[in-house]
Every structure is written in C-alpha cells, then in structure tokens.
Amino acid sequence: MRIVLRARGDFEEWRTAARALLSQGTVPRDIEWVSEDAAGSDLFSAPASPPIGGAAPVSVPKAFLPLAESLICHSDPSRFDLAYRLLWRLQTEHALLHIRSDPDVARAHAFDRSVHRDSHKMHAFVRFKEVPASGQRRAFVSWFEPDHFIVARNAGFFRRRFADMDWLIATPKGAISWDGTDVRFCDAPADKPDIQDDADDLWRTYFANIFNPARLKVKMMQTEMPKKYWKNLPEADLIPDLIAGAEHRGRDMAARQASDTVPKFHERLHGRKP
Known part of the structure; x- marks a missing residue:
C-alpha cells in the first residue's frame, strides 16, 4: 500500500494515516511511505493508495507521542516507516522504548537528537532585518536554512520572544509569520530575501x-x-x-x-x- 504525504513536518498528517493503517492490521512491510515531491517525479511507481477511512483508538506509551512528533520533522525519507514500525511494535512490545539498544529505538533517538539540535541552531542563528511597516508595529524578516522540517515546530518560541513586533521567518522548508495576533505557517519553500540592515553592523x-x-x-x-x-x-x-x-x-x-x-x-x- 502506497501512502503519499506532503511530508512537511505535519504530525497530524502522518498520525491520521498511521492510525487507520494500524486499525486495518496493515503490517509495516506492506506500506510504502512517499512524499508528494518524490511521488510526482516517480513515473513508474505503483498508483497511490485510495483514501483511508476512520480508525479505532490506539494505545501507546506517553513517551511515544513527543518522540514521533520529532521523528516526523526529520528530513530522512525513512522517518515515516520508522515511526509506524515503532507504533506497530508497541502494540505488543510495551516496554520497547526503554530498550535503547534496539536498532529502531536507537535510530529514533538519533533522529530526535538531530531535530532538537536543528531547533537549537534556529533559536541561536535567526537574524532579523527590519523592513518598511504599514502599521504602528515595526516589521522584520529573517532567512534561515534548517536541516529538517522544524519551522512550524518553533513558531511558539519566536512568538513568545518577539511578541512586540511583526516578523516573518522564511526558509527552504516553509515560513512562519506573526502579526501580533496570529501565527501563520506556510509549508511551501520560500525564496531568500535580499535585505540589508543597519543592525548587521551591531x-x-x-x-x-x-x-x-x-x-x-x-x-x-x-x-x-x-x-x-x-x-x-x-x-x-x-x-x-x-x-x-x-x-x-x-x-x-x-x-x-x-x-x-x-x-x-x-x-x-x-x-x-x-
């Protein structure tokens, strides 16, 4: 079964498909997870799977959700398969996440560390540049190049830190903006803005x-x-x-x-x- 996802770090997208697959008893080896970008360029692949119906509730350890949310933000194409394989195994191996030597668990935590490290670098290396504003609030734009799909994941940090100004953070993996009221996210790749700022000298x-x-x-x-x-x-x-x-x-x-x-x-x- 071929599952095509936008694959832009949206956990709900993966979870909806995974819960339905699990409720149907679909084993991991019978699923091919594909991003829209890869599916569009693969002319000889099998057709995409039909829409998936509803799903029964799934029970998982509390630690699985934050780990899975982090995995889905990773840029490795195997992340969806890894997350589903863990989900499948947890239905019978309830203590799986405590076995750090397990290959799937070890790989999942490696992905998790990489995503957290990428988020830390985003917090440290975003540099805002001021642009003309139409209202009373000052407006700023920044460009950042993350390794993973972490843009939406870090919106809350920048909203809290820079609540008193309007801002846009553009990246090749999407963009987030704040206008003093709402945070908006677009998962389409953005273009790098060509902006100079006096703050660069500061x-x-x-x-x-x-x-x-x-x-x-x-x-x-x-x-x-x-x-x-x-x-x-x-x-x-x-x-x-x-x-x-x-x-x-x-x-x-x-x-x-x-x-x-x-x-x-x-x-x-x-x-x-x-």
Missing part, C-alpha cells in the same frame, strides 16, 4: 567585542557555529580575520601587566560591608 561590533583570542578553540567554535550557517550571519564576516589574528592578540593580552591602580570606588564598596 552584530559585527558585538561579536568582535566578545571574541576572546586567548580562549579560541576553532574546532569547538565550529561545533557550536557550523560553517554552513556563516553565510547568513552578518558577524561571520569577521571570523576568518579574528582567527588569523588570534595568536597575536593573545600574546598582547598576556604581555599586558595587571593594573595596580585602585578604583576610586574601592574604599566606598569596602565601607559598605557590615
């Missing part, structure tokens, strides 16, 4: 001032700020020169003597001690 100034050449570890820095994100970060323009000059700046810092001058407020601070 990011560069901030990064240059917090950069500590004496503590530089290039590999560790690239672990936290992978190179693939640099092209969309204004402060990343400075990184090659900062790395190249780190050794010299580190020697200068070490050569400076500590100041013997006591700050003028030193005595007043000590005078306040009980």
Whole structure:
C-alpha cells in the first residue's frame, strides 16, 4: 500500500494515516511511505493508495507521542516507516522504548537528537532585518536554512520572544509569520530575501567585542557555529580575520601587566560591608 504525504513536518498528517493503517492490521512491510515531491517525479511507481477511512483508538506509551512528533520533522525519507514500525511494535512490545539498544529505538533517538539540535541552531542563528511597516508595529524578516522540517515546530518560541513586533521567518522548508495576533505557517519553500540592515553592523561590533583570542578553540567554535550557517550571519564576516589574528592578540593580552591602580570606588564598596 502506497501512502503519499506532503511530508512537511505535519504530525497530524502522518498520525491520521498511521492510525487507520494500524486499525486495518496493515503490517509495516506492506506500506510504502512517499512524499508528494518524490511521488510526482516517480513515473513508474505503483498508483497511490485510495483514501483511508476512520480508525479505532490506539494505545501507546506517553513517551511515544513527543518522540514521533520529532521523528516526523526529520528530513530522512525513512522517518515515516520508522515511526509506524515503532507504533506497530508497541502494540505488543510495551516496554520497547526503554530498550535503547534496539536498532529502531536507537535510530529514533538519533533522529530526535538531530531535530532538537536543528531547533537549537534556529533559536541561536535567526537574524532579523527590519523592513518598511504599514502599521504602528515595526516589521522584520529573517532567512534561515534548517536541516529538517522544524519551522512550524518553533513558531511558539519566536512568538513568545518577539511578541512586540511583526516578523516573518522564511526558509527552504516553509515560513512562519506573526502579526501580533496570529501565527501563520506556510509549508511551501520560500525564496531568500535580499535585505540589508543597519543592525548587521551591531552584530559585527558585538561579536568582535566578545571574541576572546586567548580562549579560541576553532574546532569547538565550529561545533557550536557550523560553517554552513556563516553565510547568513552578518558577524561571520569577521571570523576568518579574528582567527588569523588570534595568536597575536593573545600574546598582547598576556604581555599586558595587571593594573595596580585602585578604583576610586574601592574604599566606598569596602565601607559598605557590615
């Protein structure tokens, strides 16, 4: 049976199909999960399955739902099959998710970690640029390139963090926007906006001032700020020169003597001690 999904990180889309398949007793090996993009380019594939009817309630451990929601956001084409295989096995293997050595469970948690890591990078590396606004609120646009379908998943974080302004986050895997009242999501790939912003220089100034050449570890820095994100970060323009000059700046810092001058407020601070 061939199940065609839009495959844009919509958990309800997968769950509706999975519950119906499970209620019909469809074993995992008899299902081919396909995204619309892949189905459209496969001229010789079997026809898509007919619409699926209703489904009986399904019982799963509490831990399965957040894990499955994360799996469906992963970009690996096998994610739907993996999620359904876990669902199928949990009907008889109730303690399955506690067996971390099980290949399916181990793979599921690897996918989950990757999705959470991608979300963390989105929180850290979205850079808003101001655009003209039609109303009283300021408006901003940002471009981000996630590895997985995490855009809708992270809408709540940005709504809470930037509630006082209108914003749009565009990505190759969809876009989210906020107008002060509603969050809107579009799962169609977006185009990268060509926008410059005065705040770019503020990011560069901030990064240059917090950069500590004496503590530089290039590999560790690239672990936290992978190179693939640099092209969309204004402060990343400075990184090659900062790395190249780190050794010299580190020697200068070490050569400076500590100041013997006591700050003028030193005595007043000590005078306040009980």
